[in-house]
Amino acid sequence: MGMPKWVEGAVLENIHWADNLFTLKVDAQVDTFIAGQFTSLALEIEGERIARPYSYLSAPGKQPLEFFFYTATDGVLSNALVNLKSGDPIWIKQQANGFFTLDEVPAARDLWMFGTGTGIAPYLSILNSAEVWQRFDNIVLVHAVRSLADLKYQEMIAEFQQQYGERFHFQAFISREVVADTINGRIPVALQDGSLEKAVGRELNIEHSQLMLCGNPDMVKDAMQVLKARGFSKNRRRTPGQITVENYW
Structure with a gap:
C-alpha cells in the first residue's frame, strides 16, 4: 500500500447554520465513493497538515462534494474549517474509506x-x-x-x-x-x-x-x-x- 493520495480542492461555499454547525461545499476531483463512506479533509495549520475523517453528505457522482461539521467535537481542524471562504484551498483524500454502506x-x-x-x-x-x-x-x-x-x-x-x-x-x-x-x-x-x-x-x-x-x-x-x-x-x-x-x- 502506498501513501494515501491527497488532492487539492477548493471551497465553493461555507454555510453557517448555527454557532457551531456548518456545511462546506467543495470542488475536487476524487475517486468514486460508495454512499455512506468517509474521506479525510486537511488544512495546513502552522506548517503542519492536520487531517480528520468526515463522511460524505453528497451522493456519489454528484458535485459539489458536501460535508457537515460540528466544531465542538474535533477541535483544531474544524475550528479552522469553519473560517474557510469561497475559493480557499482544502486538501481531500482521493480515495474514500469505510464500511457504513x-x-x-x-x-x-x-x-x-x-x-x-x-x-x-x-x-x-x-x-x-x-x-x-x-x-x-x-x-x-x-x-x-x-x-x-x-x-x-x-x-x-x-x-x-x-x-x-x-x-x-x-x-x-x-x-x-x-x-x-x-x-x-x-x-x-x-x-x-x-x-x-x-x-x-x-x-x-x-x-x-x-x-x-x-x-x-x-x-x-x-x-x-x-x-x-x-x-x-x-x-x-x-x-x-x-x-x-x-x-x-
Whole structure:
C-alpha cells in the first residue's frame, strides 16, 4: 500500500447554520465513493497538515462534494474549517474509506437509520442514491439533536417525503427543547419504552428490520444495549445481524 493520495480542492461555499454547525461545499476531483463512506479533509495549520475523517453528505457522482461539521467535537481542524471562504484551498483524500454502506446491510423489508448531530450525513448520501429505494420497502430516518436550531437539511428530507410518500418516515429527537412533532429525549430511551415505534407507526422486529447507528458513541453504545436486550444483534460479515454501526469520535 502506498501513501494515501491527497488532492487539492477548493471551497465553493461555507454555510453557517448555527454557532457551531456548518456545511462546506467543495470542488475536487476524487475517486468514486460508495454512499455512506468517509474521506479525510486537511488544512495546513502552522506548517503542519492536520487531517480528520468526515463522511460524505453528497451522493456519489454528484458535485459539489458536501460535508457537515460540528466544531465542538474535533477541535483544531474544524475550528479552522469553519473560517474557510469561497475559493480557499482544502486538501481531500482521493480515495474514500469505510464500511457504513448498504453493501454491508443484509436484506430486509424495513431500514431504520439512526443518527445524532452531523451523523445524519452518510444517511443523506445513501438516501440520495437509487439503491436504498430499490432494496427496502420502508425507510425510517431518525435524527437526534440538542435544539431545534441543530435540525438541518429539512428541505431535503421534505423532498424524500414528497417523492416516496408512505415509504419514508422522518422522526426528530430534540433533547433540550420541547418541540411539536419531535420526541423530547434520547434515542435509547425511546427504543426501550416503545415511544419511537408508536410515533413512527412501525414496529422494529428481528425478522423485518435492519438498523444503522451513526454518531455519538454514547448513543450507539446505549442503543446497542437496548436492542440486544430485544434480541437484535450486531451485523458482522461472518454472522449477519440487524445492526450496522459507525462511531463518530
